[in-house]
Every structure is written in C-alpha cells, then in structure tokens.
Amino acid sequence: MRFFKVIQWIVWKDLISEIRNRENLSSMLFFALSVILIFSFSFSMDQRSTKELMPGIIWVAFGFTGIIGLGKSFLPEVQNDCIEYLQISPVSRGAIYLGKFAGNVLFLFAAEIILFPLFILFFNLDILDKLPVFLLIFFVATVGLSALGTLFSALTVQIRAREVMFPILLLPLAVPIFIGAVESTRGALNGDPLALYSHWVKLLGIFDIVFIVVSFWVFEFILDE
Amino acid sequence: MLASRFIGKLRQFQNWFALFAGLFLTAGLYMGLVASPPDYYQGEIVRIMYIHVPFAQGAMVAYTALFGGSLWYLWKRDAVVDNMCQASAGIGILFTTVALITGSIWAKPTWNVWWTWDPRLVSFAVLLLILIGYLMLRSFLDDPGKKARYSAVLAIVGFVDLPIVHYSVEWWRTLHQPLSISTRGISIAANMLYPLISMSIGLYLLFAYMLMVRTQMLYLQQLLEAKQGRLLSDIH
Numbered sequence: 001m002r003f004f005k006v007i008q009w010i011v012w013k014d015l016i017s018e019i020r021n022r023e024n025l026s027s028m029l030f031f032a033l034s035v036i037l038i039f040s041f042s043f044s045m046d047q048r049s050t051k052e053l054m055p056g057i058i059w060v061a062f063g064f065t066g067i068i069g070l071g072k073s074f075l076p077e078v079q080n081d082c083i084e085y086l087q088i089s090p091v092s093r094g095a096i097y098l099g100k101f102a103g104n105v106l107f108l109f110a111a112e113i114i115l116f117p118l119f120i121l122f123f124n125l126d127i128l129d130k131l132p133v134f135l136l137i138f139f140v141a142t143v144g145l146s147a148l149g150t151l152f153s154a155l156t157v158q159i160r161a162r163e164v165m166f167p168i169l170l171l172p173l174a175v176p177i178f179i180g181a182v183e184s185t186r187g188a189l190n191g192d193p194l195a196l197y198s199h200w201v202k203l204l205g206i207f208d209i210v211f212i213v214v215s216f217w218v219f220e221f222i223l224d225e
Numbered sequence: 226m227l228a229s230r231f232i233g234k235l236r237q238f239q240n241w242f243a244l245f246a247g248l249f250l251t252a253g254l255y256m257g258l259v260a261s262p263p264d265y266y267q268g269e270i271v272r273i274m275y276i277h278v279p280f281a282q283g284a285m286v287a288y289t290a291l292f293g294g295s296l297w298y299l300w301k302r303d304a305v306v307d308n309m310c311q312a313s314a315g316i317g318i319l320f321t322t323v324a325l326i327t328g329s330i331w332a333k334p335t336w337n338v339w340w341t342w343d344p345r346l347v348s349f350a351v352l353l354l355i356l357i358g359y360l361m362l363r364s365f366l367d368d369p370g371k372k373a374r375y376s377a378v379l380a381i382v383g384f385v386d387l388p389i390v391h392y393s394v395e396w397w398r399t400l401h402q403p404l405s406i407s408t409r410g411i412s413i414a415a416n417m418l419y420p421l422i423s424m425s426i427g428l429y430l431l432f433a434y435m436l437m438v439r440t441q442m443l444y445l446q447q448l449l450e451a452k453q454g455r456l457l458s459d460i461h
Contacts, residue, residue, distance in 0.1 A: 151382065155375055159365045168361060172354035173383060175347065210385055218378045221299055 006091045010099025011106070017076060018107065024069055028111045032065040033118065040122050050123055055185040058119060059178055062138075063145070063171075065115070066108055070149030071166040073104050074157040083158075087223055097150065097219035101212070104146040112138050125189070133188045140204040141181035147211040148173055154222050180204040229305040235437060242434040249427030253279075256420035264417075273331045275420050279428040281324040281349070285387060286432060287317030288352065291359075292384040295377035305444060307373035310380065312439035314359050316432060321353040344393035345401040348386055355383040369447075 018024055039057045043049065077083040086096055116134065119125060127134065152169045156162040180203045187197030194201075257275030264271035294310040297303065328346070329339050340346065359379055366372035394401050413421070 148382070151378075155362075155378060158371075159362070159375075161365050165358075165362060165365060169358045169379060172351045172358060173385070175351050176385075176389060179347075207385075211382070214382055214385070218299075218381055221374050221378055224374065 003092055003095050006095035007099040007102060010096060011103045014073075014100070014103035015106070024072055025107055025111060027072075028065045028069040028107070029114060031068050032061050032111065032115050035061040035064060036115070036118055036122060050125070051189055054119075054123060054125070054189055055182045057123075058116075058185055059141075059182050061115065061119075062108075062112055062141075062181075063174070063178060065111055066142075066145050066149060067167050067170065069107055069111065070104055070146060070153050070170070071156075071163065072153070073100060073150060074153045078157050083223075093220040093223050094216045096223065097154075097216055100154070101146055101150040101215075104150050105143055108146055109139060109142045112142065127189060127191075130188050130191065133194060134185070137181065137184045137188060137201060137204075140201060140208060141177055144177040144204060144208045144211055145174055147208060147215050148177075151211075151215040151219060151222070154219065176207055177204060180207065227301070227303075229303060232305060232309070232437070232440065236441070239434060239437050242430050242437070246427050246430035246434055249423050249430060251427075253420050253422075253424035253427055256423060261416050261420055267335060270331065270334050271417075273327055274417075275424050277324060277327040277331055278421060279424040280320050280327065282425055283428045283432050284317055284320035284324055284349075284352065285390065286429060287313045287320055288356070288384070288387055290436065291317060291380050292387070295380040298373055298377045299381075302373075304369075304373070304447075305440065307377070308443040308447065309436065309440045310373075310377065311360075311363060311443055312436050314356050314380075315439065316435050318353065318356045318360070320432070321349065321356060325349065325353065343401050344397045345390065348390040348393050351386050352390060355379075355386060359383070 036057075039061070043053060043057075074083070077086060113135075116138070120127065148170055152166055156165045156169065159165060180200045184197045184200040184204070187194075187200070253275060258272055261272075263269045290313040291310050294306050294313065298306045298310065328349075332341070333339050359376055362379055363372055363376050366375060
C-alpha cells in the first residue's frame with residue numbers, strides 16, 4: 001500500500017507545483033503551437049497531401065513537445081537539492097520512478113488533448129467520429145514516450161550539457177514508438193477500420209510494457225549514490 | 226573479482242586470438258573473393274556479402290557484449306567490466322559503420338538506391354545512434370562510479386533495439402532479404418557458406434582480440450590518471 005502512496009504523493013507534488021508556476025505545460029503548449037503554425041505555413045495542404053503528411057506532422061509536434069516537457073521533469077528536483085532528499089527517503093526507488101512517470105504521462109497527454117483541436121482546426125481534419133481511437137493511440141504512445149523520457153531525464157539531469165544529451169539519448173530509442181504512433185495515426189486518419197492497424201497499437205503496447213519494466217528496474221541505479 | 230580473473234586468464238592467449246583471426250580472415254577472403262563462384266542473380270556484386278554480413282554480425286555481438294557487461298557491472302560493480310563495456314561500444318561503432326557503408330555500397334547496384342527506409346536499415350542505424358549516444362554520455366560524466374552506472378543503464382535500455390534489428394526482416398517482409406541461416410534451415414549454397422562462416426569466425430576472433438587490447442588500454446589509462454591525480458595531490 002505504501003508503494004502506491006509514494007506514487008500518489010509524487011504525482012500530487014508535481015501537479016501542485018505545475019499548477020502554481022505553470023512553467024512546464026505553458027512552455028510545451030507554446031512550443032507546440034509554434035510548430036503547428038510553422039508546419040501550416042511550410043506546406044500548402046490539399047486534401048490528399050494532408051492525409052499523407054498529417055500523421056508525421058502530429059507526431060513531430062508531439063515528440064518535440066515531449067522533449068521540452070520530459071527533459072525538464074527532473075529539473076525542479078535538482079534546483080533545491082531535492083534529489084538528495086529523494087535519494088535518502090526510505091521508499092522504493094521504483095515508486096519514485098512510477099510517480100514521476102505518471103505525472104509526465106498526465107502533462108504530456110493533457111498537452112496533446114489541448115493541441116489536437118488546433119490540428120483539426122488548422123488543417124481541416126474531418127475526424128470527429130474517430131476521436132476515441134485517436135485518444136487511445138495518443139495515450140498508448142504517450143505512455144511509451146514518457147516511460148523513456150522520465151528515465152533519461154533522471155539520467156541527464158545531473159550531467160553537463162543536459163539539454164543536448166536528453167534528445168540525443170531519447171530520440172533513437174523512441175524511434176519504434178514514433179513509427180508505431182505515426183502508422184496507427186495514419187490508419188485512423190484514413191478512416192480505416194481499427195482491425196487494419198491494430199497491430200501497430202499492439203506494438204506500441206508491447207513497447208510500453210518493455211520500457212516501463214526495464215526503466216522501473218534500472219531507475220534504482222540512477223538514484224543510487 | 227571473477228571477471229577480472231577471467232580477463233587476466235584470457236589475456237595469456239590474446240596473441241593466439243589475433244593469429245587465428247588473421248588465418249580465418251585470410252582464408253575467408255581468399256575463398257570469398259577468388260575461389261567462390263559469382264551469384265546467379267547478382268554476379269560479382271555478391272562478394273561484398275563476405276564483408277557486410279560478418280561486420281553486421283560483429284556489431285550485434287559487440288552490443289551483446291556491452292549489454293552483458295552492463296548487467297554484470299550493475300550486479301558486481303567491477304571496474305574492469307566497465308572498461309570492457311566502453312571498449313565494446315567503441316568497437317561496436319566501428320563494426321556498425323562498416324556494415325552500414327558496405328550495405329549501402331551493396332544496395333546501390335541491387336536495389337538502385339544508396340539508402341532506403343527499410344525496417345532492418347532503420348533499426349541498424351538506430352543501433353549506431355545508441356552507441357554514439359552511449360560514448361557521448363560517458364564523455365559528459367566525470368565521476369567514474371556515476372559514469373559506469375549511468376552508461377550501463379543506457380546500454381541495458383538500448384538493448385531493446387537488438388531483437389528489432391534481428392527479427393525486422395521476419396516481421397516486416399520488405400526489401401532486405403530474410404535470414405539465410407535460421408531455425409528453418411540454411412538456404413545458402415555450400416561454396417558460399419564456407420567463406421562466409423570463415424569470415425564470421427575470423428571477425429568474432431578479431432573482435433575478441435580488439436576487445437582485450439582496448440580494455441587493457443582503457444584500464445591502464447585509468448590507472449595512469451589515478452597516478453597523475455595522486456602526484457598532483459602530492460604537489461598541492
């Protein structure tokens with residue numbers, strides 16, 4: 001029970017500090033908004049090219065937004081030496097990881113839900129009946145991205161050149177997640193039945209489980225001193 | 226420390242590894258480039274296979290060694306194993322790059338492109354990026370203990386890519402040809418298989434030799450730095 005309490009407290013703490021300074025979510029949203037605007041200027045979209053390019057554009061925007069948000073997730077812990085308190089606190093390291101991870105999923109998913117209507121608006125997407133499928137895809141991909149992002153954020157936060165190292169470590173490993181996310185989003189945008197691209201969603205699910213389990217286990221060695 | 230004793234034992238036979246690697250590679254090159262017949266479809270172009278395939282396998286072996294070493298390090302905290310991990314990441318970058326370049330040279334005449342976004346190619350390029358990221362991460366950390374632990378964590382998480390590289394040709398049937406040697410049997414002619422096997426064995430031995438030499442170099446370098454640090458502390 002104590003294990004879940006720790007997760008709950010860490011999510012609560014992150015949530016409160018986010019509500020108080022609104023630093024993370026607002027920078028993520030601002031960045032993603034500019035990405036969307038740049039893309040809508042860069043491509044002259046007709047109906048056909050929208051279908052072809054949209055899945056990629058959506059995931060480039062979400063991916064870079066994720067880099068902004070996830071990369072910062074351990075930064076507040078370093079600023080006031082909070083990370084040392086986490087290190088000496090007599091709780092499971094895995095619970096700390098899961099708490100941070102859950103908070104990151106929450107923020108990233110919230111950003112995606114706020115941003116997606118802008119995509120629908122700016123690119124004239126006609127997909128309102130498919131919304132639950134989109135939410136499912138976004139959620140599964142966000143879980144995988146956050147699982148890796150939380151781990152690498154903890155890994156890079158204490159080193160030199162962390163802003164450079166975080167995307168360098170995260171992006172290659174997130175390639176399978178991006179491929180799965182783009183392919184399933186493409187299927188959903190084309191209006192295909194779920195059965196046609198469900199294998200991509202399953203693949204994302206498998207990567208989620210693998211990344212969560214591995215990160216949960218190795219996180220102990222990052223916080224260890 | 227078990228691992229350092231094992232490495233020390235192996236070190237005595239280090240030169241034999243080099244000798245046999247040279248023998249197998251020479252024999253493989255002769256058989257592959259001179260004695261074996263050209264392929265029915267690809268003609269002489271097929272000969273690049275005797276370089277490309279062993280180097281790709283060698284890259285996978287190097288990453289497996291890195292993964293195993295990282296697990297071992299997190300378990301036993303043996304500093305020599307950390308040197309071994311760093312060495313195998315460096316050799317892995319070399320092998321992966323050679324495999325990518327030779328693959329590209331092979332792809333131009335057969336597929337008519339230098340590069341295509343095939344799952345096997347993408348996952349293999351990702352392997353190179355992970356290895357480069359691994360060495361970069363190491364270079365940004367100063368504390369030796371932290372350096373070893375963090376990089377071991379990265380190597381373990383990055384291992385996810387290896388099954389994708391291996392099975393990508395089975396899962397997605399695309400341009401890259403599927404495995405010729407698998408549990409289903411061997412679908413490759415004998416006079417092409419022997420040079421390939423000889424090259425593979427030679428490259429594995431070469432990898433083992435390079436790994437041993439490089440591990441010792443890194444170990445000695447660490448020792449030297451420790452000594453210099455001590456000398457400096459004597460002065461100050």
